[in-house]
Amino acid sequence: MTVNPAHSALWPAPHASGAVDATVHVPGSKSVTNRALVLAALASEPGWLRRPLRSRDTLLMAGALRAMGVQIEETVSSSSSVAGGPDGTGEAWRVLPTGLHGPATVDVGNAGTVMRFLPPVAALADGPIRFDGDPRSYERPLHGVIDALRQLGARIDDDGRGALPLTVHGGGALDGGPVSIDASSSSQFVSALLLSGPRYNQGVEVRHTGASLPSLPHIRMTVDMLRAVGAQVDTPESGGEPNVWRVTPGALLGRDLTIEPDLSNAQPFLAAALVTGGKVLIPDWPERTTQPGDRLREIFTEMGGSCELTEFGLVFTGSGAVHGIDVDLSDVGELTPGIAAVAALADSPSTLRGVAHLRLHETDRLAALTKEINELGGDVTETADGLHIRPRPLHGGVFHTYEDHRMATAGAIIGLAVEGVRIENVATTAKTLPDFPELWTGMLGQ
Template identity: 50%
Template structure:
């Protein structure tokens, strides 16, 4: 067991009825922070998420020379200065379990003139880094691997420059292996052409998110197919202009609260849901409708109502793999079997999420089958149990969802939710027990 700290997941004795405000998107915050640190002049980010992952990103960027300060509730970013002629003193960056830090920052570190060593939490040392290392070496950057091949810890021996040009990468394991190069490509000495050579490309919306942030930062970037039908991205060499942006709410983090509406037959409204977005979490609108929920907008608010019925679903989740733990929890509460597929890459996340979900859902009474690229879930008579989180924030919130309907469900290390949602427990309890409205009389 990862931790002896058990959280008694609250049982819902009545339908939920609450307005939820989730903090800024972790994925967008990470991209904007990195771009701001690489920009020509200072930038201002409003609504940026403050969580363990983003604190790790902030620390990494500061170690490379950026200055990040909170003023009047906004994050002000002074960019990394131009590298000195002589190599700087060695730098060490701790990535924690943040994929955005361990996979985005090494490419930025190549623009640092000196050695940058990357390490992380024990579980991070098991996550694949081969495509990051390969991209660096294609750019002529020396990388020293200190442990298992293709894993952290490693040292990037930065020379202060990237030549750019044509690059190939297999991003079958994570879209982050595309975004990492795109985010620094404008600083390369020549335009960058990046071609995906893998068999599958997961989480394409996350790559489009990266492209959209590049365009908003004044960078000329395009996506298409090459002559062999492979995905190809092109980024022009140029200056990253300073930016003043407001980060959208994290729609993936809204998922457990929306799921609570279906689980309890109640209603949840999420404030400031964007009209258009590149966030994969926007897919909840369609997915929850297919599972029996009622979904509608009221101005800037997205509303979901449970009808008392939760239907199983057969869904290709390849574009929105991070939603699978939340969806799996609902599938365990459904009235028919479900298949969630297209997500073999989830085996390389904070934990092997497919194995973890199959194990924990079976433990609480569902019948599961672990597929090569997903999970099959047959609902059963659920029972209380100790639900392991595996130091994975989305596994922890999946346990909380099931606990709404299953008494005596205890989640191991609910604190791991601080990775992306610092006050998950407080928000969850407020959803279940909202404060009464003030008496106008």
């Protein structure tokens, strides 16, 4: 395997000379794009995705579906309906669900959505589908999906690992029905089964049997998107049993969907306003959304900023002071690295709770944040389910990213206030946020 020179290069994180004042067009949501791709591939008619995110994770998802026989046509239009940025142009993907078949090989990279959402799809294919990926993907939990599919009648070869690599021997259909799983290590186990559930002969009933579920907003996102394409879904919130989700079998509609901006990827830019006492506008911030990143409005306001949702988007303004926070992030764990970076620059201690599951993400995010912030002079300790952060004067140094996009953006946040921070492999941000270095320096006017 050839190594991209950018992976080993050190990126000098730009230092802010004053308050930022910028408009940042954040690309589309990865979580919405990849769910929309799966639903469009399983639909009974063609559909459109407008302003989709083009990043490593979404291109892996599109490539995987193409490998299984789905046609995805990419177009660029100057129509305002697909406008993707200030230049008035944008991209649209037309998805033609032309049948699922093998043999095929799927590269999941290190994308949780691809490695978990697509084995249930592959069970519907006619022929074997092999799944492989980056070395880290072998360490990420997949047993919930594998065990559930076996309960539902699928044949899977994984040599007993409960992890990648594996082969799903698709039989062209799957009976489906009730299944019990422990999804406490990843809510994606639930979403994966729900997304394909309408295509199973009996639908699917997913019962979570473990400890508390992390990232519930992502399951709500899955449910909302299923309902939007015509699926009938019963949930605990709609009067069903606790920890049980039911999807009725039925055809899915093709949709013309415009993808929302990725609110979690807006985090570093909002943090920049908070840390520098400046102002950032994120255009097209939705009034209503199931994206976990929407909680940034509440969290960063408590940490010293203020926000206003206007006709142009979200305007976030820093006050010049950054306060510590005691917060349960169990529903929004992906926001932890950025919040930890801001907390390391605050005027009082912070405790981030409810995120033990982050030890199983792209890297062990709790250990990585502790090590990297402390090596810059910080005082971070791991707890059983999170981090305790005592602000200390920080100094420059190398901030390692562990092939984790959110570690890279966390380092960039610290670099705004601390001179001499150099980020290893900033290119890893392409996983979900293409062109991050350019967006970052553009925000700073550099």
